[in-house]
Structures are given as structure tokens and as C-alpha cells.
Amino acid sequence: xxxxxxxxxxxxxxxxxxxxxxxxxxPVAEARLKHLAVELRCLVCQNQTLADSSAPxxxxxxxxxxxxxxxxxxxxxxxxxxxxxxxxxxLYRPPLKATTTLLWVGPFVxxxxxxTALVMTLRRxxxxxxxxSVTDEEHRRVEQLLAEGEKRS
Amino acid sequence: MNRFLLPLSIFVVVVGFLGIGLTLNPRExxxxxxxxxxxxxxxxxxxxxxxxxxxxxxxxxxxxxxFWASWCSGCKTEHPVLMDLAQSGQVTIYGMDYKDQxxxxxxxxxxxxxxxxxxxxxxxxxxxxxxxxYGVPETYVIDKQGVIRYKQIGPLYPDTVEKKILPLVxxxxxx
Numbered sequence: 001x002x003x004x005x006x007x008x009x010x011x012x013x014x015x016x017x018x019x020x021x022x023x024x025x026x027p028v029a030e031a032r033l034k035h036l037a038v039e040l041r042c043l044v045c046q047n048q049t050l051a052d053s054s055a056p057x058x059x060x061x062x063x064x065x066x067x068x069x070x071x072x073x074x075x076x077x078x079x080x081x082x083x084x085x086x087x088x089x090x091l092y093r094p095p096l097k098a099t100t101t102l103l104w105v106g107p108f109v110x111x112x113x114x115x116t117a118l119v120m121t122l123r124r125x126x127x128x129x130x131x132x133s134v135t136d137e138e139h140r141r142v143e144q145l146l147a148e149g150e151k152r153s
Numbered sequence: 154m155n156r157f158l159l160p161l162s163i164f165v166v167v168v169g170f171l172g173i174g175l176t177l178n179p180r181e182x183x184x185x186x187x188x189x190x191x192x193x194x195x196x197x198x199x200x201x202x203x204x205x206x207x208x209x210x211x212x213x214x215x216x217x218x219x220f221w222a223s224w225c226s227g228c229k230t231e232h233p234v235l236m237d238l239a240q241s242g243q244v245t246i247y248g249m250d251y252k253d254q255x256x257x258x259x260x261x262x263x264x265x266x267x268x269x270x271x272x273x274x275x276x277x278x279x280x281x282x283x284x285x286x287y288g289v290p291e292t293y294v295i296d297k298q299g300v301i302r303y304k305q306i307g308p309l310y311p312d313t314v315e316k317k318i319l320p321l322v323x324x325x326x327x328x
Contacts (some may be wrong), residue, residue, distance in 0.1 A: 043287035
């Protein structure tokens with residue numbers, strides 16, 4: 001009976017050994033890969049990061065990054081490697097340069113337009129709505145009506 | 154009437170932008186490699202594995218490099234176009250069999266014909282990465298100095314060949 005148990009243990013052990021391999025054997029390198037991969041876009045499924053994607057290209061690129069980490073290349077060097085091949089599009093945070101100005105400044109321009117429009121509308125409204133003046137006679141009438149209403153309720 | 158003019162014009166502008174957005178293909182990412190020297194490689198050839206395919210041998214020629222695979226559906230659409238282009242003799246096409254099984258690649262070329270002058274094998278996709286390939290098929294036009302002048306993402310259609318590839322090749326030949 002003990003032997004059977006031992007065999008079952010061995011077999012099941014080898015069954016899961018092939019799954020869920022760590023990204024690298026070195027935990028420091030693994031942390032670096034993770035840190036880099038969340039900043040990089042998968043070119044195939046464009047709304048996923050390189051870390052999330054299971055597309056074959058993403059796997060290949062993770063392999064490349066892993067090898068570059070093993071070669072002791074710095075983060076900027078690794079990013080430069082990918083940008084020189086795939087363009088700024090691989091970066092989730094594109095750099096600020098001439099071609100990306102609209103991307104970075106655009107939202108602020110839209111906000112400025114919105115705020116200006118709001119201020120202008122509010123000012124115009126305060127000018128057009130005239131202060132209502134109430135005469136003493138009208139005031140008395142209002143008081144009277146209110147009092148009557150109270151009595152009724 | 155005047156008070157509707159501003160919202161209406163904003164609406165028209167927004168619709169205009171959205172309309173342009175609809176015609177753009179988000180899959181087409183401009184390649185930073187256009188205008189740069191094509192990456193070096195030396196890969197085994199598909200037919201004669203002993204031989205090496207390297208762009209260094211092609212200096213002084215205008216040529217097309219087509220990344221393809223037997224598993225790629227876009228390549229199926231593209232294949233007759235490549236065959237026609239190769240038969241017209243207007244430009245030489247070199248192939249790069251991208252992440253493929255050798256047997257299947259050979260069967261594919263046997264069935265559909267072989268438009269390539271030489272086919273290299275990129276088994277692990279490393280040449281692809283150096284060329285910024287992110288989906289096959291992709292085609293590069295490379296000039297006499299070995300500079301990438303154009304990149305076609307996705308299959309070549311007769312229209313693209315007619316209007317972009319051939320005029321560019323002619324212009325590069327005369328340079």
C-alpha cells in the first residue's frame with residue numbers, strides 16, 4: 001500500500017512540474033521583467049500590456065526582455081531596443097515630443113475651452129437676469145398670502 | 154437661429170473627427186524602421202538548410218522581403234498576388250518563413266507555388282522582432298543601399314502592388 005501511495009505521489013508530482021513556470025529563475029530579474037512588462041504594450045492585442053498578454057509575439061518579446069535582463073542591460077536600453085523596432089506605440093506612457101504634443105496638451109486645451117465657456121455663460125447669465133425689485137405694497141401682500149396659507153393648512 | 158450655430162458647428166467638427174477615426178486602421182502602427190537600414194540577419198534557407206540567406210548579399214538591388222507562414226490566413230489571400238508579382242518579373246521577392254513548421258511550409262509552397270527567389274527560415278521569430286513584425290504577412294521594400302523604404306502591414310492586394318509597391322520599386326531602381 002505504501003508503495004502505491006509513493007508511486008501516485010511521484011506521478012502527480014511530475015504532472016504539475018511542467019506548468020506555471022516562473023518567468024525566470026532569478027527573483028530579482030523576474031521583478032524587473034514584471035516592472036518593465038506592465039509599461040509595455042502588446043502589439044497584437046493592443047489594449048493589453050506585455051505582462052498580461054498571452055499572444056505568441058508577447059511571449060517572444062518577454063523572452064527577449066528576459067535575455068536582455070540576463071545580459072545586464074539597463075531599463076532605458078531595453079526600452080530603446082523595443083522602441084527602435086516598434087515605435088513609441090509600445091510604450092503605455094508615450095514620451096513628450098513634437099508628434100505627441102497634441103496627445104499630451106489636447107486634454108488641457110479642451111479643459112481650458114470648457115472652463116472659458118462656463119465662465120462666459122455664467123457671466124452672461126448674471127447680466128441678463130435682472131434683480132427683481134419688490135415694493136412695500138407687494139411685500140405686504142406676500143406676507144398676507146403666506147399667513148392665509150398657514151391658517152388653511 | 155444664432156444660438157444653435159455654435160453647438161451645431163461643434164457637433165459638425167466632432168462628427169468630422171469621428172468620421173476620420175472610423176476610416177483609420179488601428180492595427181497599422183507606423184514603423185520607426187522606414188528610412189533606416191534593414192537589420193542584418195543570416196538565416197538558414199528553407200529548401201537548402203545548409204545555405205544561408207543574408208541581406209548582405211543583396212546590396213545594390215531593390216527587393217521585397219515578405220514575412221509569411223503556413224499558419225497565417227492573411228498569407229493565403231496574399232499568395233496569388235505575390236505569384237503574379239513574381240511572374241511579372243518587375244521585382245524579386247524574398248521570403249521569410251516566420252515561426253513555422255518546415256514540412257508545412259514546404260507543402261504550402263508546393264501547393265500554391267513559390268513566388269520567392271530565396272526563402273529564409275525564422276524559426277523563433279527573432280528576425281521578425283528585429284524588423285518590428287507584429288503580425289504576418291508583412292512586406293518590406295528595401296532599396297539598393299539596404300534601407301527599408303516601405304512597410305506593408307497585412308496582406309498585399311493587387312491595388313497596393315499597382316499603386317504603391319511598383320511605382321516605388323521603379324523609382325528606387327532609377328536612384
